[in-house]
Structures are given as C-alpha cells and as structure tokens.
Amino acid sequence: MGAAELALLEKELQRRLWEKRWARWTPYPWQVPPAHIPTLGWWLQLGGRGTGKTDGCARYMVAHVNGPPCDERLRGGHRMAIIAPTQGDAVEACVNGPSGLRAHDPRVTLRTTAGGTFARWPNGAEAKLFGAHTPDDVERLRAGGNRCLVWFEEVAAQRRLKDAITHSEMGLRIGANPHYIASTTPKPRTELIELTRRDDVIVTRGRTRDAIHLPQAQRDHLMRKYAGTRIAAQELDGQLLEDIEGALWSRALLDTTRVGAAPPLARVVVAMDPAATSGDESDEMGIVVAGLGTAYLPDRNGTSRRHGYLLDDLSGRMPPVAAARTAIRAYHQHQADAIVAEVNNGGEWIGTVVRQLDPTVNYRTVHASRGKLTRAEPVSAVFEQHAAHVVGSLPDLEEQLVTWVPGDDSPDRLDAAVWGLTALMLAPAGNVAAVA
Template identity: 80%
Template sequence: MTTATEGLDARLAAMSPAELALLEEELRAKVWAKRWGKWTPYPWQVPPEHIETLGWWLQLGGRGTGKTDGCARYMVEHVNGPACDPRLKGGHRMAIIAPTQGDAVEACVNGPSGLKGHDPRVVLRTTTGGTFARWPSGAEAKLFGAHSPDDVERLRAGGNRCLVWMEEAAAMRRLGAAITHSEMGLRIGPNPHYIASTTPKPRTELIELTRRTDVTVTRGRTRDAVHLPEEQRRKLIEKYAGTRMEKQELDGLLLEDIEGALWSRAGLDGTRAGAAPPMSRVVVAMDPAATSNEESDEMGIIVAGLGQQYIPDLNGTQRQHGYGLDDLSGRMPPLDAARRAIKAYHQHRADAIVAEVNNGGDWIGTVIRQIDPTVNYRTVRATRGKLTRAEPVAALSEQQAVHIVGSLPELEEQLVSWVPGDASPDRLDAWVWALTDLMLAPAGNFAAVA
C-alpha cells in the first residue's frame, strides 16, 4: 500500500498546475455524476411542471423537510440544462438571496443541503464584484443578503439574472425590498423565474405571494420527512403537538391572524414606518431567558425610541409616537448579550439600557457595569401579570401611536401569534418593557398636549 501511495504521490508531484487543475475538474465531474442519480426527492421537492412559465415555485415546509435541498437541486439542474442566454459564459447568471449573505454561503452553498452537496464542482469565489457560486462551465450565482440597508442597495445594483433563489424568505428583514429589486433584474432568457424556500411565518409579503396566480406552492410536513432521524422527528412532534408552533414550524402551514392575539398583522402593517424620525429618547430593553434551555429560550433585546414630534393618533390626540428600531434578540451566552446591548446603546445613542430582573436577570447589571461603567442602566421588575403589562402597549398600537421601522420579522411573528395565557416569548417581553418605559412609565411623555 505504501509503495502504491508513494507512486501516486510521485505522479502527482510531476504534474504541472494546469494538469492538476484538469485532473481535479475530472474527479469532481465523476463525483457529481455518481451523486446525482442517488437523490430521492420528497413529493414537495419535485418542481411543478412548466415551472419556467409560472413565475414562482414556493416551497413551504416544516423543519427538516428539505426545502433548501430541493432548491439547491433545482438550481444545479437549471445550470446543467439549456442555456438561458447562449451569449453568456455557461449560459446562466443567477442570484441567491438569504436573510444575510453569510446565510447564503453557509446554507445554500457550503451546507450539506447546499449546492456543493449536489454538485461538488461548485466553487465559492469572492471578488471586488461580490461573492459568487461558480460552475466549471462559467455559470454563476451571486450571493446576497436582505438584512441591512446596504444589502438592499447591493440588490438594487445586483445585475440581470435568469433565476433567483430566495432562501428562508419569511426570515428576511427586508423581504419586500428583496422581491422588488430582484424582480427588476430578473430578465435574462425567455422565462426568468423564482424559486423560494421557507418555513412559513405571518409575513404580509409571503401571504400575498401565496395568493398570486403565478405562484405554485408545495408543502412538506416534518412528520413526513422520513430522511430526518426518527427520534428527532418524534421529539419535535411530541413537544409541539396541538400548538400553533406545530402547525407553523412542523406542518408548514401559513398562519395569518390568530384569534385572541393582542396584535394583528394588518395593524402592524398599517402603522409601519419607512424610516425613523428624530428621537427624543431611545432605550435598549432586555428580557433575560427564563431558563438555560438553548433550544427554546432567547434573550430579548429590543431597541425602541420616542419621536420628537407630536403627531395625531387614531383619536386625533397629539402625542409623541413610539418606534421599534431594531431587534437584536437571540440565543446567546450572557456575556454576548450584554456586549450586544452595550453596542446598540452606543450606536443608537440610547438614554438607557432597561432590563427585567424577575427571572434571574440580576446578572445583567453586574456584567454591563464590568464591561462599560459609562452605560446608564436601570432595572424593571414585573409586579403585574404579563397580560396586564402587554395590554396597554397593544392599545398604543391600536391607537396608531406605535410604529415598527422597516421590518422586524421575528418580533412581529411573536406579537401576532401570542395569545394571553400562553408563555410570552422574550422578544415580545422586551418590546413591552421598551414601550412601557418610553410611553407609559411616569418618566415617559404619554400625556396629551393642547
């Protein structure tokens, strides 16, 4: 064996760089051909007939149903099919849009269900023009995010494409802008079109897509995802059985307004602000995770402000309005949460970090003062039930005195899906603390003026 290996090493060492590159390309092609025929799709991963003339193929599915896998497979098949424009090298120029560009790299290209999993010939290249997934033929897919204003500007100048893949569309901070700007560049070839994959969430843009005649929707359920380990499927189903989470996260159902919820999707959309006005006060509100369960509990971190201008609300009362500026919540160690809140405090020139300390949140102040003693920090303690605290904030939204700037998808999902009596999620709690501090607490300016 050693002799054979040594002989192979010697032959490789004697090859020129061009010969080595050609050998690598041939090996990748053989691996791709071997893998290609072994993929067994779920029914919902099979693209609809005549997809090119439909406009959109939208995969809605629960966790583990292979949404990314199906879209990656389709893009590879598209690249190896007829050229959309024979004048282009490789015949195809495509785009992949994900919540962030990093998500596009990790999930859509490098991940086990990404492009490389279906076609090992794909390489990832970053140039002055952006980050691209490229094939030996010269076909390419440019990677975009849809999170920040800069992402939107990159999409605006993203170039023309023959196919756009939108990954986890419902989780995109700027989904509407992503659709608008990518649509304007979708004009290469006779039938440019979209493919999209997402766990459904009550986003207005997603709901509107499902109602369009040029969109074909396929749906997959976690309980039917036989390639997912059986034990994992069983645990997920048992944990969420009979809940809205089961319908959305496991069954892939798009839930719209939920009976009993304090906030509505239409209400949030009707008061949405395109940009933040000048602020008189800004706070960063923190609601600590109730437990150390990394699977379910998040640290709620919400940035909100009180506008300087007095504007009529729904009742005609002149008042300062509240604005949701950012949602930095997530699952993270305490030290990371404190650093994230401090960074937001300085970036937004906030007046204070406000933290709830009922559920073991006393650590927040200690950590914040250790990292940055200049931060103005104060605590709040819940003396009333969650419903009693949330109702006045929901009333402010009904009075059209509170606005979300742009889109905060995860927060909005919690607002429109929480029903009093359920455990309230951490983003929602932080939102309530922020607006209470700005508009309802004694220090807040809630009183009407002449």
C-alpha cells in the first residue's frame, strides 16, 4: 500500500472515530444550544466548575462547520474565531484540551502561519485563535478579519473584554446569521452583567452538583467545603453575583471613575502583600502597580488634588523568588520610585530576596498598625471622591474590591492596591520606611 493510500485510510479512520464519538455524546440540558441565535446575538453558557461549558461550545463549533456553509465562496464555507483570555488558553482549552475541538473531531489540525494561529478542518473551514489580555491582542482583533461565528471562552476572565467584544463584532459579517457562542464561570464583570440583560442573549446555566460526569466524591467534597459561601454560589452553582451588600466598592463606582489611560505620573510604586498561607483559595501574592498623577485635578467635591491610579495587577500564586522577580520587572517597566511591601504578615523575606536579585531597587516597607477596615476605608473614600481610578480593566482585582465585606479576610490583591494608594496619597511620611 502506497503513502497516498495510507493517508486516505488514516483520514477515513479518523472520520469514523469522530462519528462514533459524536453519536455517543449525551449533553447536559444546559449544553443544548438554542434552536435559533439572533443575528449578532449570543448563546451564553454560565456554569460552575466541571459543567462542560467548553465542551458544549466545542461541539457547537464542530456542528457549525459540518452544517450548511455560511458563504459558498469560502473554502469549507466558514471563517470563525476563538477568543480566550490568552491565545495560549485558546490553544490549550479550546483546541487541544480534553473538551476542545479535537476531542470532538480529531481531524482538526492546529497551524501557525504568518497570519496567526488557526484550527483547521479537512474541508478548509478555519477558526483563528485570539487572546484578550494585552494591547497587542486588541490590535490583532481589530485586524482580525470577517467571521461567521465567534466563540468567547471564559468570558469573565478576559482582561480586555470590552474591546474584544467591540472589535469582534465589527468583523461578524459573513453569512446570513453571524453570531456568538460563549462559555464562562461567572464573575461580577460589568460587561458580563450587561450581556445577561440583553434580549438577544440566550443564557443557559449549569451547576457542579448536577454534573454527573464528575466523580460523586469530588462533587460532594466541593459542596461540603464551600457550602453557603460566595465561592459555592459563583464557582459551583454558576450564579452571577452582583453588588455585595456592605462592600466598600461597587462596580458602578469603579466604572464611573475608570480611565482608559494614565496621565503623566509624578510617582509610581509597586505594592506587594505576601500570601498568608499555603494551599488555601486565598493563597495569592498581591502585586499591584499604582501611580500618582502630576496634575492637580478637581475631585467630586471640586477640590483640586493629585489623583491616584491603579495601573496593573500582577498578583497570583507563585513562589517567593518568582514574586520578587515579577515585582522587580514591574518596577523597571513602570520606572517606579519604590517597591512597597507589607511585612507584618510574614513578609520580611521580600526585602531580602529583592536585594539579592537587584540591589538597585528602592525598597520600602509598610507596617499594618491598624485593622484592614481602617486601612481600606480611606482608600475607598478616595474612589468615592473620584480622585482614584482603575486604568483600563483589572478584572481579578476589581472582583475583590466589589465583593470584599469588612469582617471577612481581605484578599491579597485588594490589600496590595490599598498599600499602593496609601503610600502615594494617604500615608504620613513616617509610616513608609525606607530600607537600605
């Protein structure tokens, strides 16, 4: 048997394997797509962990490719897009992952060319992969070409979600019914809340407790551990939580004070709040970049003052050396005046590691002599006075701001933001100590 015949046989075996898998698949009720999605409308799956949101969207896209062509002139009849938090997430989750396109149709191939990265089918249909994290990602979307279908993966985790929606919508013009499909574990993002209120967005919802393909022991463990908490409502039951009663910040306040870009800055700090524990859900290293404007601008009361700006959120779960490297990199990138670290909660190591890695860094410490509520309230008040602003979108930090209620353990991103703006705008000179 020659090479050409072997290639044909392999393709035929792949086709049969795909058809066999396809026939065996039984969807959850929330994975069943609506009979019709309006033009430029959405099918939005909101669900807890393990509810098959990615799986449902991947199957929909495969069915779309194997359905009627959206444009007979196109090879394969379809040009689509997949937009994930990063392009790497699109590759890992949407194409190669256990619930991705290739799990539903092994004939899908992944190709990277000068024009970008594409998932391609044997008939010539393709889906271009995008991220929505950096300004460069937005520019790629701006020039992303025309599409008949756009899949948004993990909508609530996309840092530049608003821009991603705007630019993708401009290119949704192939065929008689271009539209979106989307999947996400919900978070209180303004854009996501607005989507759920639109008449042309069809929402289906799934709960982890009902995801029978997950082991029962795992579901029971998660429900026991988080029952009655906000984590259970959002991450397991797929509820879209809005403003929390008693929280010091609201989404409306953050949106009202939000700016698209920072003005010229007089000072910049990289604020660090060390992780308190290991292995817990809150075990993150808070790393937030904050700046103080040079100009004196009126606040809500008409008083001229310098405004504060939250520029970047680099927080995450990482070992101490990686955290210090991240902070040092941000220090140089933003031409910061100092790295400011809280040392009450086991953070003494930060200064030692920073000095070992880069002795040129100006490092300062802050000491928590007051409770978290007492520290956070003045910073919240600066926002209420419209003298502090989020630059662009910092979704994970914003979620912590709008959901933290005094009395609960405050999360590390929020703490780092409070330390940064306090050091720039509110701290008496003696409360921020220089370290040689």
